[in-house]
Amino acid sequence: MPRNAIHSDKAPAAIGPYSQAVRCGNLVFLSGQIPLSANTGELVLGDIAFQTRRVFENLKAVCEAAGGSLADVARIGIYLTDLGHF
Template sequence: MPRQPIATDRAPAAIGPYSQATRCGKTVFLSGQIPLDPATGQLVDGDIAAHTRRVFDNLQAVCVAAGGSLDDVVRIGIYLTDLGDFAAVNAVMAEYFSAPYPARSTIQVSALPRGAQVEVDAILAFD
Protein backbone atom coordinates (compact mmCIF):
# COMPACT_ATOMS: atom_id res chain seq x y z
CA MET A 1 0.00 0.00 0.00
CA PRO A 2 1.57 3.36 -0.97
CA ARG A 3 2.36 5.93 1.72
CA GLN A 4 1.37 9.57 1.27
CA PRO A 5 3.05 12.29 3.32
CA ILE A 6 0.79 14.96 4.86
CA ALA A 7 2.08 18.49 5.42
CA THR A 8 0.65 21.87 6.40
CA ASP A 9 2.15 25.24 7.23
CA ARG A 10 -0.50 25.57 9.98
CA ALA A 11 1.63 23.27 12.14
CA PRO A 12 5.39 23.39 12.75
CA ALA A 13 7.58 21.96 10.03
CA ALA A 14 9.34 18.72 10.89
CA ILE A 15 12.62 19.32 12.75
CA GLY A 16 14.12 16.07 11.50
CA PRO A 17 13.84 13.47 8.75
CA TYR A 18 10.13 12.71 9.15
CA SER A 19 6.72 13.84 7.89
CA GLN A 20 4.13 15.70 9.95
CA ALA A 21 1.90 12.72 9.14
CA THR A 22 1.74 9.79 6.76
CA ARG A 23 -1.42 8.28 5.24
CA CYS A 24 -1.47 4.57 4.54
CA GLY A 25 -4.85 3.48 3.23
CA LYS A 26 -7.58 4.74 5.56
CA THR A 27 -5.19 5.33 8.44
CA VAL A 28 -3.12 8.44 9.13
CA PHE A 29 -0.19 8.36 11.53
CA LEU A 30 0.60 11.78 13.03
CA SER A 31 4.14 12.45 14.22
CA GLY A 32 4.62 13.80 17.69
CA GLN A 33 3.97 17.49 18.16
CA ILE A 34 5.66 19.63 20.76
CA PRO A 35 4.44 23.13 21.67
CA LEU A 36 6.11 24.96 18.79
CA ASP A 37 4.50 28.04 17.30
CA PRO A 38 4.14 27.25 13.58
CA ALA A 39 4.96 30.86 12.62
CA THR A 40 8.20 31.14 14.59
CA GLY A 41 9.31 27.55 15.15
CA GLN A 42 9.90 28.43 18.82
CA LEU A 43 8.37 26.95 21.97
CA VAL A 44 5.34 28.94 23.11
CA ASP A 45 5.39 30.77 26.42
CA GLY A 46 3.24 29.75 29.34
CA ASP A 47 2.50 26.87 31.66
CA ILE A 48 1.88 23.21 30.85
CA ALA A 49 -1.76 23.98 29.97
CA ALA A 50 -0.69 26.58 27.37
CA HIS A 51 1.90 24.16 25.99
CA THR A 52 -0.65 21.35 25.76
CA ARG A 53 -3.16 23.60 23.96
CA ARG A 54 -0.49 24.49 21.39
CA VAL A 55 0.27 20.80 20.90
CA PHE A 56 -3.41 19.94 20.30
CA ASP A 57 -3.83 22.97 18.00
CA ASN A 58 -0.85 21.71 15.99
CA LEU A 59 -2.29 18.19 15.85
CA GLN A 60 -5.68 19.58 14.77
CA ALA A 61 -4.00 21.43 11.89
CA VAL A 62 -2.34 18.23 10.69
CA CYS A 63 -5.65 16.34 11.03
CA VAL A 64 -7.35 18.96 8.82
CA ALA A 65 -4.53 18.69 6.25
CA ALA A 66 -5.19 14.94 6.20
CA GLY A 67 -8.89 15.54 5.51
CA GLY A 68 -10.13 14.90 9.04
CA SER A 69 -10.30 16.37 12.51
CA LEU A 70 -9.53 15.42 16.09
CA ASP A 71 -12.88 13.56 16.02
CA ASP A 72 -11.17 10.97 13.77
CA VAL A 73 -8.38 10.26 16.28
CA VAL A 74 -8.50 6.67 17.55
CA ARG A 75 -5.26 6.63 19.55
CA ILE A 76 -3.08 9.21 21.31
CA GLY A 77 0.36 8.89 22.86
CA ILE A 78 1.29 11.52 25.43
CA TYR A 79 4.88 11.99 26.57
CA LEU A 80 5.56 14.12 29.67
CA THR A 81 8.81 15.05 31.34
CA ASP A 82 6.88 15.26 34.63
CA LEU A 83 3.91 13.02 35.44
CA GLY A 84 2.96 15.67 37.98
CA ASP A 85 1.49 17.48 34.93
CA PHE A 86 -0.91 14.58 34.25
CA ALA A 87 -4.03 16.31 35.67
CA ALA A 88 -3.37 19.58 33.82
CA VAL A 89 -2.85 17.74 30.53
CA ASN A 90 -6.05 15.73 31.10
CA ALA A 91 -7.99 18.96 31.68
CA VAL A 92 -6.75 20.43 28.40
CA MET A 93 -7.38 17.19 26.50
CA ALA A 94 -11.00 17.34 27.71
CA GLU A 95 -11.30 20.72 25.93
CA TYR A 96 -10.46 19.06 22.60
CA PHE A 97 -12.11 15.61 22.87
CA SER A 98 -15.43 14.20 23.99
CA ALA A 99 -16.67 10.66 24.54
CA PRO A 100 -16.03 8.23 23.09
CA TYR A 101 -12.40 9.17 23.78
CA PRO A 102 -9.49 7.80 21.79
CA ALA A 103 -7.34 5.07 23.30
CA ARG A 104 -4.33 6.60 25.03
CA SER A 105 -1.05 5.99 26.74
CA THR A 106 0.80 8.50 28.90
CA ILE A 107 4.50 7.97 29.46
CA GLN A 108 7.04 9.93 31.48
CA VAL A 109 10.28 10.53 29.60
CA SER A 110 13.55 12.07 30.70
CA ALA A 111 13.66 14.70 27.97
CA LEU A 112 11.90 15.90 24.80
CA PRO A 113 13.16 17.86 21.78
CA ARG A 114 13.89 21.55 22.31
CA GLY A 115 13.35 21.19 26.06
CA ALA A 116 9.58 20.70 25.68
CA GLN A 117 7.59 19.35 28.62
CA VAL A 118 4.92 17.60 26.53
CA GLU A 119 4.69 15.82 23.18
CA VAL A 120 1.65 14.11 21.68
CA ASP A 121 1.31 11.81 18.66
CA ALA A 122 -1.87 10.35 17.24
CA ILE A 123 -3.48 7.92 14.81
CA LEU A 124 -6.53 8.80 12.70
CA ALA A 125 -8.79 6.19 11.17
CA PHE A 126 -11.31 6.87 8.42
CA ASP A 127 -14.30 4.71 7.45
Protein backbone atom coordinates in the same frame (compact mmCIF):
# COMPACT_ATOMS: atom_id res chain seq x y z
CA MET B 1 0.54 -0.11 -0.06
CA PRO B 2 1.78 3.40 -0.94
CA ARG B 3 2.58 5.89 1.81
CA ASN B 4 1.92 9.58 1.28
CA ALA B 5 3.37 12.34 3.43
CA ILE B 6 0.90 14.89 4.84
CA HIS B 7 1.93 18.51 5.37
CA SER B 8 0.21 21.58 6.82
CA ASP B 9 1.63 25.10 6.84
CA LYS B 10 -0.59 25.70 9.90
CA ALA B 11 1.60 23.37 12.01
CA PRO B 12 5.35 23.53 12.64
CA ALA B 13 7.54 21.90 10.03
CA ALA B 14 8.80 18.44 10.87
CA ILE B 15 12.29 18.41 12.37
CA GLY B 16 14.79 16.20 10.59
CA PRO B 17 13.81 13.51 8.08
CA TYR B 18 10.25 13.21 9.38
CA SER B 19 6.79 14.05 8.06
CA GLN B 20 4.02 15.72 10.05
CA ALA B 21 1.90 12.70 9.16
CA VAL B 22 1.76 9.77 6.76
CA ARG B 23 -1.31 8.33 5.05
CA CYS B 24 -1.21 4.58 4.52
CA GLY B 25 -4.44 3.42 2.87
CA ASN B 26 -7.37 4.67 4.97
CA LEU B 27 -5.19 5.34 8.02
CA VAL B 28 -3.24 8.48 8.91
CA PHE B 29 -0.38 8.36 11.41
CA LEU B 30 0.59 11.70 12.95
CA SER B 31 4.10 12.35 14.20
CA GLY B 32 4.83 13.38 17.75
CA GLN B 33 4.33 17.02 18.57
CA ILE B 34 5.93 19.42 20.98
CA PRO B 35 4.55 22.90 21.72
CA LEU B 36 6.11 24.76 18.81
CA SER B 37 4.60 27.84 17.22
CA ALA B 38 3.55 27.18 13.63
CA ASN B 39 4.57 30.74 12.69
CA THR B 40 8.03 30.91 14.25
CA GLY B 41 9.01 27.28 14.87
CA GLU B 42 9.94 28.36 18.41
CA LEU B 43 8.91 26.60 21.62
CA VAL B 44 5.95 28.43 23.16
CA LEU B 45 6.34 29.65 26.71
CA GLY B 46 3.67 29.14 29.32
CA ASP B 47 2.30 26.59 31.72
CA ILE B 48 1.49 22.97 30.86
CA ALA B 49 -2.12 23.86 29.94
CA PHE B 50 -0.98 26.52 27.44
CA GLN B 51 1.63 24.20 25.92
CA THR B 52 -0.89 21.35 25.68
CA ARG B 53 -3.34 23.59 23.81
CA ARG B 54 -0.57 24.49 21.35
CA VAL B 55 0.19 20.81 20.73
CA PHE B 56 -3.49 20.05 20.05
CA GLU B 57 -3.78 23.06 17.72
CA ASN B 58 -0.83 21.63 15.77
CA LEU B 59 -2.39 18.16 15.71
CA LYS B 60 -5.71 19.64 14.57
CA ALA B 61 -4.01 21.43 11.65
CA VAL B 62 -2.31 18.22 10.49
CA CYS B 63 -5.57 16.25 10.84
CA GLU B 64 -7.33 18.83 8.69
CA ALA B 65 -4.55 18.70 6.06
CA ALA B 66 -5.20 14.95 5.89
CA GLY B 67 -8.92 15.55 5.35
CA GLY B 68 -10.04 14.71 8.88
CA SER B 69 -10.43 16.24 12.32
CA LEU B 70 -9.57 15.49 15.93
CA ALA B 71 -12.97 13.76 16.15
CA ASP B 72 -11.53 11.04 13.88
CA VAL B 73 -8.58 10.25 16.17
CA ALA B 74 -8.56 6.73 17.62
CA ARG B 75 -5.60 7.01 20.00
CA ILE B 76 -3.25 9.61 21.45
CA GLY B 77 -0.17 8.86 23.55
CA ILE B 78 1.07 11.63 25.83
CA TYR B 79 4.48 11.60 27.47
CA LEU B 80 5.21 13.92 30.38
CA THR B 81 8.66 14.90 31.57
CA ASP B 82 7.25 15.94 34.97
CA LEU B 83 4.50 13.82 36.51
CA GLY B 84 3.61 16.83 38.65
CA HIS B 85 1.83 18.16 35.55
CA PHE B 86 -0.54 15.15 35.44
